[in-house]
Amino acid sequence: MTLWIGTRKGAFVLSADRQRRGWRLSGPQFLGHVIHHVVQDPRAPKTLLMAARTGHLGPTVYRSVDRGRRWGEVPGPPAFSKAAPGKTGRAVERVFWLTPGHVDEPGVWYAGTSPAGLFRSEDEGQHWASVSGFNDHPMLSQWAPGRGTPGGELLHSILVDPRDPRHLYLAISVGGIFESTDGGRDWSPLNEGVEADFLPDPNAPFGHDPHCVVLHPRQPDRLYHQNHCGIYRLDRPARRWQRIGRAMPTRIGDVGFPIVVHPHEPDTAWVLPMDGTRVWPRTSIAGRPAVYETRNAGRTWQRRDRGLPREDAWFTVLRQAMCADQEARPGLYFGTTGGEIWASRDAGESWRCIAQRLPEIYSVTTALH
Amino acid sequence: MTCSVHVASPLRDYTHGAAVVSAEGGTLAEVLADLERRFPGMRFRMLDEQQRIRQHIRIFVAAREAHDLAQPVAPRDSVHLICALTGG
Numbered sequence: 258m259t260l261w262i263g264t265r266k267g268a269f270v271l272s273a274d275r276q277r278r279g280w281r282l283s284g285p286q287f288l289g290h291v292i293h294h295v296v297q298d299p300r301a302p303k304t305l306l307m308a309a310r311t312g313h314l315g316p317t318v319y320r321s322v323d324r325g326r327r328w329g330e331v332p333g334p335p336a337f338s339k340a341a342p343g344k345t346g347r348a349v350e351r352v353f354w355l356t357p358g359h360v361d362e363p364g365v366w367y368a369g370t371s372p373a374g375l376f377r378s379e380d381e382g383q384h385w386a387s388v389s390g391f392n393d394h395p396m397l398s399q400w401a402p403g404r405g406t407p408g409g410e411l412l413h414s415i416l417v418d419p420r421d422p423r424h425l426y427l428a429i430s431v432g433g434i435f436e437s438t439d440g441g442r443d444w445s446p447l448n449e450g451v452e453a454d455f456l457p458d459p460n461a462p463f464g465h466d467p468h469c470v471v472l473h474p475r476q477p478d479r480l481y482h483q484n485h486c487g488i489y490r491l492d493r494p495a496r497r498w499q500r501i502g503r504a505m506p507t508r509i510g511d512v513g514f515p516i517v518v519h520p521h522e523p524d525t526a527w528v529l530p531m532d533g534t535r536v537w538p539r540t541s542i543a544g545r546p547a548v549y550e551t552r553n554a555g556r557t558w559q560r561r562d563r564g565l566p567r568e569d570a571w572f573t574v575l576r577q578a579m580c581a582d583q584e585a586r587p588g589l590y591f592g593t594t595g596g597e598i599w600a601s602r603d604a605g606e607s608w609r610c611i612a613q614r615l616p617e618i619y620s621v622t623t624a625l626h
Numbered sequence: 627m628t629c630s631v632h633v634a635s636p637l638r639d640y641t642h643g644a645a646v647v648s649a650e651g652g653t654l655a656e657v658l659a660d661l662e663r664r665f666p667g668m669r670f671r672m673l674d675e676q677q678r679i680r681q682h683i684r685i686f687v688a689a690r691e692a693h694d695l696a697q698p699v700a701p702r703d704s705v706h707l708i709c710a711l712t713g714g
Contacts, residue, residue, distance in 0.1 A: 313682035313709035314636055314671035330667050336675035348674030 258582060259624040260590055261305070261325070262598065263292035266616035268307060270325065277588050277602045280611040286328070287319070294577055295325075296355040297624035298381070300363050305624065306331075306382045308352035308368070316351045318368070320382050324624070333384035335368050335376035337392065347372055347392075347403070354577070355382075356415040359422030369412030373401035373429045375441065390442040391427070391435075400446070400463050401432045413576065414470035418477050426480070428470045430576075433463040434482065450498035452486040468514045469576040476523035479554075483516035483528055483576075490555050501555025505530070509542055509549070509560075515579035519604070520587050524554040527561070527581075527605055529574045529591060540571040548589070548605050564608035565599065572597065577620035592618030627652055627701040631661065634709040640668040649705070654687060655695035657705055672707065684708040 258277050262269040267285035290309045298304040307319040307328065318335070319328040340346025349370045358365025358377075368376040368385060375388040391397070401410055411430045418424035423440040426447070433448040446463040453465045466485035473479040478493040481501075488502030488511040502511025512533030519525035527550050532538040541547070547562035572593035579591040589601040596615035601608045631649050633641050641647050649664075651657035655677075662669035672683045677695060679685060685692045686706040687699055699705065 311636055311709075312711045312713075313680075315674060315680050317667070317671065332666060334670065336670070338675075340676055346676040348676050348678065 258588070260598070261295035261297070261620075261622045261624055262592055262612075262615065262618060263295050263307070263577070263620035263622075264596070264616040264618050265291055268292045268295055269612075269615060271598060271612055277582070277584075277600070280600070282612050286325075291351070292619065293351060293353050294355045294620045294622070296357065296622055298357050298366075300357065300360055301381070302625055304381055306355050306366065308355055310351050316349050316370070318352055318355075318382055318385070322381075331383045331385075335370055335374065335385040336387075337374060338387050338389075347374065349374060350409060353411050354413040354415060356417065359417050359419070362422050365422075367415045367417070367425075369415050369427065371409040371411050372403045373397075373410045373412040373432060375412060375415070375427060377441070388441045390437065390439075391444050394444055400435070401429050406431055414467065416470065416472045416480075418472070419474055420477055426470060426472065428467040428482075430468060430485075431464065431466045433465040434467050434470060435463075447491075447496060448498070449496050450491075450500070451482075451484060451489060452500065454486055469516050471516055471518050471526075473518050473523040475521065479523045481516050481518060481526050481555075483513050485512065485533075487511045488513075488516065488528055488555065499555070501551070502528075504551075504556060505549060505558050506560075509547075510534075513574075514539075514576040515574060515591070517579050517581050517589065520581055520583045521585070522552070525550065525552045525604075526555070527551075527579075527589060529579060531573060538571075539573045541573075544569050544571050546570050546572065548591075548601075548608075550605050561601075561605040562608070563606060564601075571595075575619055577622075578618050580621050580623055582623045583625075590621050590623070592621040594618065627699070629657060629699050629701070629703045629705055631657065632704060632706045634707050636709045637668060637671065637707060640665040640671075651699055653695065654685065654692050654697040654699055654705070657699050658695070682710045684710055 260271040267288040269284035273280045293308040295307045305321045310316040318331045337347045354369035356367045364381045366378045375391040376385040414428040416426040425437045435444045436447045470482045480491040482489045489498040491498045505511040549558045572595045581587040598612040600611045649657045649660045688703045
């Protein structure tokens with residue numbers, strides 16, 4: 258088992274045996290680079306892509322074809338089309354998200370950027386093309402006006418329906434969730450039922466703030482979504498999200514960044530609530546971090562905090578920094594902005610810290626040896 | 627026309643560690659194009675896809691900051707590629 262850790266100051270690797278014991282830290286790789294996402298290709302496990310930039314240099318993508326031992330910069334990283342003369346064109350500030358394409362489309366990858374842009378590669382991430390159906394959509398200036406939030410307007414949670422490579426979802430923070438059924442040529446908002454208490458129109462069709470959207474690989478009509486305004490579930494073909502976070506304890510609420518699904522059980526998911534009161538501290542609530550688990554698709558939630566700090570732990574877990582492995586009883590992992598990695602070998606029942614004193618953690622992903 | 631280009635350390639992965647390289651060109655755009663030809667990928671880290679100098683990059687030609695890629699570069703001018711970074 259391998260964990261790839263993307264941080265504000267480089268990439269790290271944590272490795273363990275199949276029993277997920279004896280974690281060993283290696284790295285840093287690309288020390289000083291800002292690493293937003295490191296993702297293994299499940300169709301070609303020797304291949305990994307890394308979304309990177311530095312504090313001063315523009316964004317790029319690195320690629321490895323030997324499981325991360327050696328990396329090379331790709332020759333054509335994501336970039337918007339050149340603007341027509343007299344027009345102000347957009348420029349990618351960072352590559353934020355990477356998603357491998359459908360199993361029937363080997364070599365295809367998608368990338369999400371800030372400002373919000375969708376890019377597609379058909380050669381294992383070496384060259385990227387703007388997905389014009391989204392990036393040049395006539396509604397894009399309203400869906401993603403580019404003003405964004407202090408952290409930048411982020412396009413993330415690019416999901417590919419495992420039954421149909423033409424069926425795609427993506428999310429923009431802030432902007433909402435969007436769906437395409439024609440391979441990205443056209444898109445439509447999918448935000449019905451999602452609250453947006455910061456908007457003047459509570460029924461706005463877009464402008465929402467999805468933090469993380471996931472699709473269950475074995476039941477692809479089942480979507481979960483952690484939003485700035487709650488936790489939601491959607492069972493397609495329905496279009497109206499249900500706020501399953503209402504069942505969370507009132508003192509905890511249902512604000513957070515990540516949401517993770519059980520790899521085999523569509524009714525099981527985990528969230529990591531954060532403090533969304535007043536000025537939005539976004540830390541663990543009352544300094545006592547806890548994972549919450551549902552085993553019934555959000556009807557009830559159980560606190561899972563055995564082994565986690567009981568007090569004075571004021572960390573934040575970002576949207577890409579929590580994941581599950583593929584074991585029958587999956588391991589769960591999350592990384593904190595304080596540079597700690599926490600792991601559970603028993604599907605969240607108990608936790609222990611397996612790395613600390615790392616830079617601010619942006620992403621945690623699993624990779625098979 | 628050949629000029630010398632002083633390369634900031636974050637860009638030296640592209641120049642194989644060299645702090646100073648030579649480049650051909652009569653304008654800054656031509657000099658950067660020559661650098662890109664010899665050190666692929668380097669230009670996009672300094673200029674965005676709209677050919678704007680990135681926010682934290684400064685380029686000096688003959689000790690004067692250049693804001694326009696059409697800036698002429700004379701023979702034996704020095705070009706300095708500077709990376710501006712603050713904070714921790």
